[in-house]
Amino acid sequence: MSALPDGHVRVWDRVVRLCHWGLAALVVLDLVRDDGDWWHRLAGYVAVGVVVVRCLWAALHRGPGGWRALTPSIGDTLTYLRGGAPRALGHNPLGLWMVWLLWLLVLLLGLTGWMSRLDAFWGDERVHDLHAWLADTLMVSVALHVGGVAVMSWRWRENLPAAMLSGRKRPQAEARAERGRK
Numbered sequence: 001m002s003a004l005p006d007g008h009v010r011v012w013d014r015v016v017r018l019c020h021w022g023l024a025a026l027v028v029l030d031l032v033r034d035d036g037d038w039w040h041r042l043a044g045y046v047a048v049g050v051v052v053v054r055c056l057w058a059a060l061h062r063g064p065g066g067w068r069a070l071t072p073s074i075g076d077t078l079t080y081l082r083g084g085a086p087r088a089l090g091h092n093p094l095g096l097w098m099v100w101l102l103w104l105l106v107l108l109l110g111l112t113g114w115m116s117r118l119d120a121f122w123g124d125e126r127v128h129d130l131h132a133w134l135a136d137t138l139m140v141s142v143a144l145h146v147g148g149v150a151v152m153s154w155r156w157r158e159n160l161p162a163a164m165l166s167g168r169k170r171p172q173a174e175a176r177a178e179r180g181r182k
Helices: 014-032 038-060 074-082 093-116 125-156 160-166 172-180
Strands: none
Touching (some): 014 093, 014 125, 014 160, 038 093, 125 160
């Protein structure tokens, strides 16, 4: 990755950032407006569409937003957990698992929401209960995600939400030098 004039490197492209913040807004809208009305369903289906677009973009893209960078590894995760959480330019290993968990939950919520509207499942409380459980799991996962971002922003002395807004982060070498000054 080439350095920008201010010394930062571009990590997240526009599509990645739009999908991230769009999905975040849609999830918040659906969690707040959880009565199953037309707006709730529309936001849920659009959220599924955002996840699909993001996955298609990953298939077509190289770098931090592509499949290779989004593939979690159990070995890397265990090393990461044992090694004191070194800074990552893209997602760290725990962040990768969270990406997939959040995407999976959104897709399953879309599926169970759609199923609850089908005649075949009309009145079947199991589908509704599963949808509610998935929504609760998504809320907990979002809270863990936001907490993890806050902790790693503090630990790495880097504003990760700002990096997801601008698409830019400090290069690896600068981050290593910063850690050495602590």
